Amino acid sequence: MSNPATARPVGPVPPDVLYRALEQALRAPSVHNTQPWRWRIGEDAAELHADWNRHLVGTDPDRRDLVISCGAALDHLRVALARLGWGASTERLPDPENPAHLATVRPGHKRVDRRDVGLAVAIERRRTDRRRLSARPVPPGIVASLVGQAARHRTRLHPVAEEQARDRLVAALAEAARRQQYTPGYPAELAIWTRRCTAAHDGIPRASVPDAGADQDSPGLRRFPRGRLFAHPRRLEPDAEAATFMVVTTAGDGVVDQLRAGEATSAVLLAATRIGLACTPLSQAVEVGYTRRQLAEQILHVSGHPQLIIRIGWAQEGAAELPATPRRPLAFVLMPG
Numbered sequence: 001m002s003n004p005a006t007a008r009p010v011g012p013v014p015p016d017v018l019y020r021a022l023e024q025a026l027r028a029p030s031v032h033n034t035q036p037w038r039w040r041i042g043e044d045a046a047e048l049h050a051d052w053n054r055h056l057v058g059t060d061p062d063r064r065d066l067v068i069s070c071g072a073a074l075d076h077l078r079v080a081l082a083r084l085g086w087g088a089s090t091e092r093l094p095d096p097e098n099p100a101h102l103a104t105v106r107p108g109h110k111r112v113d114r115r116d117v118g119l120a121v122a123i124e125r126r127r128t129d130r131r132r133l134s135a136r137p138v139p140p141g142i143v144a145s146l147v148g149q150a151a152r153h154r155t156r157l158h159p160v161a162e163e164q165a166r167d168r169l170v171a172a173l174a175e176a177a178r179r180q181q182y183t184p185g186y187p188a189e190l191a192i193w194t195r196r197c198t199a200a201h202d203g204i205p206r207a208s209v210p211d212a213g214a215d216q217d218s219p220g221l222r223r224f225p226r227g228r229l230f231a232h233p234r235r236l237e238p239d240a241e242a243a244t245f246m247v248v249t250t251a252g253d254g255v256v257d258q259l260r261a262g263e264a265t266s267a268v269l270l271a272a273t274r275i276g277l278a279c280t281p282l283s284q285a286v287e288v289g290y291t292r293r294q295l296a297e298q299i300l301h302v303s304g305h306p307q308l309i310i311r312i313g314w315a316q317e318g319a320a321e322l323p324a325t326p327r328r329p330l331a332f333v334l335m336p337g
Helices: 014-023 063-084 114-121 142-149 163-180 186-194 255-273 291-299
Strands: 038-042 046-048 088-093 101-107 156-160 246-249 278-282 305-313
Touching: 014 046, 014 063, 014 163, 038 246, 038 278, 046 063, 063 088, 063 101, 063 114, 063 278, 063 305, 101 114, 101 156, 101 255, 114 163, 114 255, 142 246, 142 255, 156 163, 156 291, 246 255, 246 291, 255 278, 255 305, 291 305
Parallel strands: none
Antiparallel strands: 038 046, 046 101, 088 101, 156 246, 246 305, 278 305
16 A cells, blocks of 8 residues: 655745745634634744634634634645645644644644645635525445545544435524524624625635625525525526535534544535535524534534534536635735744
């Protein structure tokens, strides 16, 4: 059996390596595209820090979404480094007296994993697709490969394939949406982050949200204000969509577990994008305590902790290409050295 990793000569990290990799890490998905991270670059390391100022208190009371978002950026960084030829070691929560310092990444201290190199090509192509998907099912072999991606990050990915379980999952997402409508601060946060000005570097632009009607009828998706994305130039397929829902779980529920869940989410989304699948991270059901318990106890029947739901499927034939959502420039998120 061939070794998926290749050796990296030990030596100083060229000054531009971390900057180039961080530019790619900024493409990571985050709740409402808040990009709740800050970075500090040293001589041989990059530090990931949470930006508590971007915490959505009404939407994400436990800061779970925020930490998972940072975990996705952490994995994007390592994947980008691998493409540049650098393996990296990761230390999570390196400073017990600074909980905002989530991780430190040091290039050159591990072998380059060829699986990460393969994922890097999908960073620029990945999009969150909120449209109704095709009736074409996702092959079981592809689902199994995505389960393997999550396992690399010490998490589990549970496909919800049985019809009754899928119906319960969709119902849990709808119940979470209903409860959040009456959560103080939630409607305001949704409006703020989906009605950004044209020149904004964050948030969900209207061009990334389906216009109206059938495109917003996909079960389980968060209801955003009406957008401007004319998603399907052709007639929608009459059959129900065949989206696959998968739930990321972890054995524990601490900050490190949530970081790993974000790292696994990044790997799954990049792998699915590389195959050509449309992907949608869904956090609503884990933002509400009641529906999060339902996920574990009544839908998955597991003792682990649900962290995020991922919807995958094939885009409808003739679907318009999705625009890239805005990102803050690296200079906006760098901390003083």
